[in-house]
Amino acid sequence: MKTYPIVLYPGYEITILLYKDVLNTKDIMTELLKGQLEWAIINCKPIINHQQLLLAATKAVATLATGKLTTNNIHTELIFRLSPNTNIRESLKNFGLQNEDKEFYIVLFNGKQEKFDQIKSMVQGEQIDQSSHSLDTLNPFFDKELSRKLYGINDKELKATNEDIDLLKNSIFNTMAIKGLL
Amino acid sequence: MTTLATTNNNEIKSIENITSLPNSVLLSQGAEAKTYKIDLYGIKCIVKERFVKAYRHPTLDQKISGKRILQEVRSLNKCKKNGIDVPALLLVDVPSNRIYMEYIDGITVKQYLYNCFDQSKETSTTTTQTQTEAHQQQIDICAEIGKQIARIHDLNIVHGDLTTSNMLLRNNSKSNIVFIDFGLSYTSTMTEDKAVDMYVLERAFISTHPNSELLFKEILDSYQKNSPSPKVAKAILDKLDQVRLRGRKKLAFG
Ligand SMILES: Nc1ncnc2c1ncn2[C@@H]1O[C@H](COP(=O)(O)OP(=O)(O)O)[C@@H](O)[C@H]1O
Ligand SMILES: [Mg+2]
Numbered sequence: 447m448k449t450y451p452i453v454l455y456p457g458y459e460i461t462i463l464l465y466k467d468v469l470n471t472k473d474i475m476t477e478l479l480k481g482q483l484e485w486a487i488i489n490c491k492p493i494i495n496h497q498q499l500l501l502a503a504t505k506a507v508a509t510l511a512t513g514k515l516t517t518n519n520i521h522t523e524l525i526f527r528l529s530p531n532t533n534i535r536e537s538l539k540n541f542g543l544q545n546e547d548k549e550f551y552i553v554l555f556n557g558k559q560e561k562f563d564q565i566k567s568m569v570q571g572e573q574i575d576q577s578s579h580s581l582d583t584l585n586p587f588f589d590k591e592l593s594r595k596l597y598g599i600n601d602k603e604l605k606a607t608n609e610d611i612d613l614l615k616n617s618i619f620n621t622m623a624i625k626g627l628l
Numbered sequence: 629m630t631t632l633a634t635t636n637n638n639e640i641k642s643i644e645n646i647t648s649l650p651n652s653v654l655l656s657q658g659a660e661a662k663t664y665k666i667d668l669y670g671i672k673c674i675v676k677e678r679f680v681k682a683y684r685h686p687t688l689d690q691k692i693s694g695k696r697i698l699q700e701v702r703s704l705n706k707c708k709k710n711g712i713d714v715p716a717l718l719l720v721d722v723p724s725n726r727i728y729m730e731y732i733d734g735i736t737v738k739q740y741l742y743n744c745f746d747q748s749k750e751t752s753t754t755t756t757q758t759q760t761e762a763h764q765q766q767i768d769i770c771a772e773i774g775k776q777i778a779r780i781h782d783l784n785i786v787h788g789d790l791t792t793s794n795m796l797l798r799n800n801s802k803s804n805i806v807f808i809d810f811g812l813s814y815t816s817t818m819t820e821d822k823a824v825d826m827y828v829l830e831r832a833f834i835s836t837h838p839n840s841e842l843l844f845k846e847i848l849d850s851y852q853k854n855s856p857s858p859k860v861a862k863a864i865l866d867k868l869d870q871v872r873l874r875g876r877k878k879l880a881f882g
Pocket of ligand 2: 794
């Protein structure tokens with residue numbers, strides 16, 4: 447579990463939890479669809495590191511500040527902001543939780559102990575110790591091919607032969623940043 | 629109290645002053661924008677903040693700078709998607725007139741050329757070999773400039789402010805030119821617009837780097853030779869001759 451301040455919006459912070467070997471994803475999905483959860487459950491495969499979550503979270507708060515959330519709450523907005531797609535359903539499908547997922551991130555804005563306890567009792571799975579993770583530690587479940595597909599990152603952009611992870615990271619961030627502005 | 633509710637959000641504001649962030653420095657204060665360097669979630673980041681001009685109408689001004697920001701980020705994105713090295717966007721905050729982008733670690737092409745000129749000068753400590761090397765480095769970088777601008781123009785992007793200060797060298801390497809400052813850029817397929825873009829560069833280049841006519845010719849040669857569409861590039865350079873003539877007449881007859 448890691449908590450970071452959203453530096454551009456004082457007073458806001460996010461807490462990131464990472465789970466694996468989850469056995470009850472279907473039950474969690476049921477709860478999720480009721481719209482009761484006060485946190486975001488995020489497909490961890492296209493997430494390269496915590497920076498990506500923080501940039502999307504910043505954008506979600508920025509959108510909240512304008513009073514024009516695209517989705518119905520800040521946590522869904524976070525998922526929407528991770529996606530390059532402006533279609534909400536597509537975004538939730540690609541970056542939210544799916545029935546067959548066994549690992550995922552849970553992200554809360556301004557989380558409190560009571561909510562952490564609720565999450566703990568909700569998820570039957572192993573919480574991964576991220577205490578040694580820094581902002582740019584590569585997510586162990588990162589799926590490069592999936593990420594490139596979802597973000598539409600071609601060889602030309604990565605200069606074909608260069609397999610540098612930094613280039614891919616920059617392309618992901620860039621694609622998130624330009625969302626809705628083209 | 630912070631709120632996560634979707635109503636009553638007047639109190640949610642992005643930080644007013646970028647310099648209140650830890651590790652932030654003001655890098656430059658231009659005519660239209662301030663540029664800061666900050667640490668954003670462990671990422672070295674540039675913030676370019678366009679300021680509102682007091683003498684213009686505030687809402688009109690908001691609209692104009694909003695448009696400019698959009699032009700800038702769209703051009704950056706188009707370049708990036710096409711494999712031209714530009715800073716990656718990190719966040720775009722239109723209401724605050726701020727663009728957050730990747731910080732490029734490296735000197736400007738202007739500085740690089742100055743360093744070469746210093747080395748190519750005859751002094752008691754320079755050898756003929758360092759002079760020749762310095763000269764070759766100047767030629768190489770000019771060839772690279774020409775090639776990359778040809779690629780940008782091929783995407784129908786007119787940069788609008790081509791100068792050697794608006795080109796950085798990633799890791800100080802002369803083969804990694806990064807173009808910045810797309811605030812005056814726009815989309816155009818017109819030969820004339822691209823020719824004027826080259827003319828702006830020529831004027832800036834010759835005045836920043838005296839006695840560099842031959843080096844500038846290297847940029848033009850490479851522009852044509854390495855263009856993805858050499859015939860189009862040729863037409864643009866022919867147009868450049870006309871633009872120059874017009875420029876001169878303008879100077880002569882006011
Ligand atoms: N992405 C960047 N990385 C590193 N330095 C930058 C970057 N963007 C701008 N700068 C620095 O800030 C200066 C001003 O930025 P620029 O975009 O050219 O704005 P202006 O319109 O004020 O010229 C540049 O000359 C350069 O030194
Ligand atoms: Mg500039």
